[in-house]
Amino acid sequence: MVNVQKGSPAPYIGVAVAVFSVSFASIFIRWSEAPPVVIAAYRMLFAALMLLPFAFYYREREFGGLGRKSTGILIVIGLVLAIHFATWITSLGMTSVASSTILVTSHPLLVGLVSILIFKESGKWTAIGVVIGFVGVVFISLMSQGDGSWDGDLLALIGGVFAGIYIMSGRVMRRKVNLIAYASSSTFPLRHSYLLPP
Numbered sequence: 001m002v003n004v005q006k007g008s009p010a011p012y013i014g015v016a017v018a019v020f021s022v023s024f025a026s027i028f029i030r031w032s033e034a035p036p037v038v039i040a041a042y043r044m045l046f047a048a049l050m051l052l053p054f055a056f057y058y059r060e061r062e063f064g065g066l067g068r069k070s071t072g073i074l075i076v077i078g079l080v081l082a083i084h085f086a087t088w089i090t091s092l093g094m095t096s097v098a099s100s101t102i103l104v105t106s107h108p109l110l111v112g113l114v115s116i117l118i119f120k121e122s123g124k125w126t127a128i129g130v131v132i133g134f135v136g137v138v139f140i141s142l143m144s145q146g147d148g149s150w151d152g153d154l155l156a157l158i159g160g161v162f163a164g165i166y167i168m169s170g171r172v173m174r175r176k177v178n179l180i181a182y183a184s185s186s187t188f189p190l191r192h193s194y195l196l197p198p
Helices: 010-031 036-057 059-063 068-091 097-104 107-117 124-147 150-173 179-185
Strands: none
Touching (some): 036 068, 036 179
16 A cells, blocks of 8 residues: 655545545536436446556455455445445435435444444544434434425435445454455456456
8 A cells, every 4th residue: 555654745635635526426416417327337437447457456465365255245335335326316316415415424423323332432422413413314304395305315314324334344344454455346346357366
C-alpha cells in the first residue's frame, strides 16, 4: 500500500474529492433517463475499472492469501453494496433528492447503534446522537407521507441500512483482508485469472 507521510495534504485532497463527488451523485442520477438498475451497474463498472490496475499490480500480495471462505464472504458483501445502490438509485425517482440523500446517508446511525449494543465501544454522547438521528429519520418519513413519496423514502432508508451493513462488514473483514482486495471484491469477481497469482 502507499505510505502517506504525516502532514501530507493527500488525505485531505482525497476526502475533498470524495465529498464533492458524493454531493453531486444524486443530482446526476436524477438527470439520467436510464433505468435505476442500469445506473447502479454502470456505477459499479466504473469503480471496477478504476480499481482494476491496482488489483492487477498488487494481485500476489492482495489476493494470494485469500481462502475460499473469505472469498465467499467478500462476494456476499459485494452483493450487499449492489443492493444499496439499486435501492437508493431507485428511490431518487420516487421521492425528493433531499429526502433520499438524507435517508440513505443515515447509515452512521446503524453503525453507531451496533457500536453501542454489540461492540460496547461508544459512550452516552454517541447514544444521544443516535437517538436524535433516528428521531430525525422518523420525522422526515412522516412528513413525506403527505406527498405520496413514502415508498421512495422507504427504499432510500433500506439503501442506508445496506450501506451500514457494508461498512460494518468491512470493519470486520479488513482485519484479515487487505484494502485493495476488499474494495475490488465489491465490484468484480475475485476468481478472474488476471487477479489471482499463479
